[in-house]
Amino acid sequence: xxxxxxxxxxxxxxxxxxxxxxxxxxxxxxxxxxxxxxxxxxxxxxxxxxxxxxxxxxxxxxxxxxxxxxxxxxxxxxxxxxxxxxxxxxxxxxxxxxxxxxxxxxxxxxxxxxxxxxxxxxxxxxxxxxxxxxxxxxxxxxxxxxxxxxxxxxxxxxxxxxxxxxxxx
Amino acid sequence: xxxxxxxxxxxxxxxxxxxxxxxxxxxxxxxxxxxxxxxxxxxxxxxxxxxxxxxxxxxxxxxxxxxxxxxxxxxxxxxxxxxxxxxxxxxxxxxxxxxxxxxxxxxxxxxxxxxxxxxxxxxxxxxxxxxxxxxxxxxxxxxxxxxxxxxxxxxxxxxxxxxxxxxxx
DNA sequence: GAATTTTGTTTGACACATCGAACTTTATTC
DNA sequence: GAATAAAGTTCGATGTGTCAAACAAAATTC
Numbered sequence: 001x002x003x004x005x006x007x008x009x010x011x012x013x014x015x016x017x018x019x020x021x022x023x024x025x026x027x028x029x030x031x032x033x034x035x036x037x038x039x040x041x042x043x044x045x046x047x048x049x050x051x052x053x054x055x056x057x058x059x060x061x062x063x064x065x066x067x068x069x070x071x072x073x074x075x076x077x078x079x080x081x082x083x084x085x086x087x088x089x090x091x092x093x094x095x096x097x098x099x100x101x102x103x104x105x106x107x108x109x110x111x112x113x114x115x116x117x118x119x120x121x122x123x124x125x126x127x128x129x130x131x132x133x134x135x136x137x138x139x140x141x142x143x144x145x146x147x148x149x150x151x152x153x154x155x156x157x158x159x160x161x162x163x164x165x166x167x168x169x
Numbered sequence: 170x171x172x173x174x175x176x177x178x179x180x181x182x183x184x185x186x187x188x189x190x191x192x193x194x195x196x197x198x199x200x201x202x203x204x205x206x207x208x209x210x211x212x213x214x215x216x217x218x219x220x221x222x223x224x225x226x227x228x229x230x231x232x233x234x235x236x237x238x239x240x241x242x243x244x245x246x247x248x249x250x251x252x253x254x255x256x257x258x259x260x261x262x263x264x265x266x267x268x269x270x271x272x273x274x275x276x277x278x279x280x281x282x283x284x285x286x287x288x289x290x291x292x293x294x295x296x297x298x299x300x301x302x303x304x305x306x307x308x309x310x311x312x313x314x315x316x317x318x319x320x321x322x323x324x325x326x327x328x329x330x331x332x333x334x335x336x337x338x
Numbered sequence: 339g340a341a342t343t344t345t346g347t348t349t350g351a352c353a354c355a356t357c358g359a360a361c362t363t364t365a366t367t368c
Numbered sequence: 369g370a371a372t373a374a375a376g377t378t379c380g381a382t383g384t385g386t387c388a389a390a391c392a393a394a395a396t397t398c
Binding site for chain 3: 177179208209211212215216219230231232
C-alpha cells in the first residue's frame with residue numbers, strides 16, 4: 001500500500017460504506033451507497049467515477065459496485081481506524097456508543113498510523129485489565145463555567161448536523 | 170455560545186491562527202495569517218469576509234484583523250480541543266510531539282464536547298499520577314503484517330502533505 | 339411483451355476553499 | 369513629496385462535493 005496522494009475523507013467514507021454493504025448484501029448498488037452516505041444518487045455516480053479512475057472500485061454501468069483489492073485495503077484500513085477510535089472512546093474514555101460512533105466517524109480521517117497503533121495498544125491493555133481506570137470512573141467531570149465546550153449533557157452538539165445523514169457507523 | 174451552524178474546519182483554523190497571532194504580536198495582519206495558514210493572501214481576504222459576516226472577526230480594510238468576542242470564544246474552544254488532544258496523544262498514548270501536533274490539528278475539528286471533556290479528564294488523572302500506564306510503556310507495538318496502517322516508523326505519512334503548509338502549531 | 343416503477347446517469351447549478359495575476363492602498367525611502 | 373516597495377484586495381479560474389431535475393436503462397407487474 002503505497003498510496004502517496006492522500007484520499008479525501010469523502011473518498012474514504014465511500015469506500016468504507018461500500019465495504020460494509022459488501023459484507024451484508026453480496027452486491028452493492030448505487031442506491032444503497034446513496035442511502036448509507038445520506039447523499040444523492042447522482043453524487044454517488046460522480047464520485048464513483050473518480051474512485052474508478054483511482055482503481056479503488058469497479059462499477060458496471062447501471063450495475064453493481066465492488067471494491068478492487070486496493071480499495072479493499074483502504075477500506076479495511078479506514079474501518080480499523082474507526083473501530084480503534086470507537087473502542088478508545090468507549091472502553092478507555094467511557095463515552096456512550098452513539099457519541100463514540102459519531103466522533104470516531106469524523107476522527108477516522110484525521111489520525112496518523114502511529115496514533116492508531118498507540119490507540120489500539122491502549123485499548124487492548126485496558127480491555128485485558130492491565131490498566132486500571134477506576135480513577136477515571138470516580139472523577140468528576142471537568143467543569144469550569146465559561147467554556148463553550150462544556151456541554152457534555154448535550155453531547156452531540158457538534159455532530160447534530162451530521163446525524164440526519166447517517167454517515168456514520 | 171449558541172452557534173447552531175457548525176463552523177468548517179477551515180474557519181476554525183483561521184480563528185485559531187488569528188488568536189495565536191493576537192497573542193504574540195498585538196495586531197494580526199492578513200500577511201501573517203496567510204503565512205500561518207500556508208495560504209495565499211487573497212484567500213485570507215475572501216475567508217475573512219465570511220468570518221466578518223458571521224461576526225467572528227472584524228477587519229479594517231487594508232488594516233488589522235481582530236477577533237470579536239464570539240470569535241474569541243470559538244478560538245479558545247478550538248485551542249482547548251487542540252491542547253487536550255495533543256496532551257492525550259503525548260501524555261497518555263506516548264506519541265512524539267510532532268506527530269501529536271499534526272494529528273491534534275486535524276482531530277481538533279472532529280471531536281464533540283463530550284469527548285473533549287473525557288479526554289481532558291483522562292489527561293489530568295494521568296498527569297496527576299492517578300492512573301498507572303506502565304503496562305503501556307512495556308507493551309510491544311501491535312504488528313500483524315498485512316495492514317496498510319502498520320507503518321509506525323514512518324509515523325507521519327498521512328500528514329506529510331500537510332506539513333509543508335504549516336497549518337498546525 | 340407492453341406499461342410502469344425503480345434504479346442509475348447526466349446535466350447544470352451552487353458553495354467552499356483555493357490559486358495567480360492584475361490592481362489598489364498604505365508604508366517606506368530617498 | 370515623489371518614487372518605490374510592501375501589503376491587501378479583487379477578479380477569473382480551478383477542483384471538490386453536493387443537489388435537483390431531466391433523462392435513460394433495467395426490473396417488475398399485469
